[in-house]
Amino acid sequence: MTPLLILTHGEFGPVLLSAAEGMYGPQTAATALGLGPLETREDFGVRVKAAVESLGGAPLVLVDLACGTPWNVAMLQGLTDRGEVMAGLSLPLLLEALGLREGLDARAIALELEQLAPQSFCRGTELIRQGRQQGCA
Numbered sequence: 001m002t003p004l005l006i007l008t009h010g011e012f013g014p015v016l017l018s019a020a021e022g023m024y025g026p027q028t029a030a031t032a033l034g035l036g037p038l039e040t041r042e043d044f045g046v047r048v049k050a051a052v053e054s055l056g057g058a059p060l061v062l063v064d065l066a067c068g069t070p071w072n073v074a075m076l077q078g079l080t081d082r083g084e085v086m087a088g089l090s091l092p093l094l095l096e097a098l099g100l101r102e103g104l105d106a107r108a109i110a111l112e113l114e115q116l117a118p119q120s121f122c123r124g125t126e127l128i129r130q131g132r133q134q135g136c137a
Contacts, residue, residue: 002101002109003055005079006032007048007063007070008089020094027098029055035069045073058083060097060106084110093117 004027006013013032021027031051035044052059061079063070066087074085083106086093096116100109 001029002104002106003057003059003083004030004097004101005048005051005055005059005061005074006030006089006094007061007074008032008034009064009068009070010034010037012064013062013089016089016091016094019091020098023095024098029057029101030098031055033070041069041073044069045077048073048077052077052079058106060101060109061085062089062094062097063087064089083107086110086113088117 006017008014008016011034013034017027017030017032031054033044033047033051059079060083061074063074063085064087065071071085071087074080079085093113093116096113097109100112104112
């Protein structure tokens with residue numbers, strides 16, 4: 001199973017992982033870390049390094065924002081050398097990633113997510129155009 005590391009600002013990542021586990025059940029080899037408001041990049045990097053070591057293997061790293069501190073820490077630690085780092089974390093993206101971890105490595109999952117990500121969005125204006133004002137039914 002591909003290890004999964006979620007890195008975000010604040011508690012966004014830990015809350016998303018908790019929500020996903022509420023749907024899919026407890027996840028092994030999955031950790032979420034949130035950057036605290038007073039935490040330095042260096043301190044966060046120490047926690048990320050420890051998490052990567054505890055997960056083992058080549059992780060898929062999902063972050064909230066490209067070029068933010070969680071992204072920069074992942075890139076500075078060379079996590080793309082062993083696994084893959086992707087930005088744009090959302091609950092639909094996380095659920096897809098969890099469903100793909102069993103049979104694919106981090107890079108293969110990233111390629112799948114890259115193809116699926118546009119399908120994870122639901123535009124209200126498009127639903128109205130289709131006559132489905134009540135939502136995604």
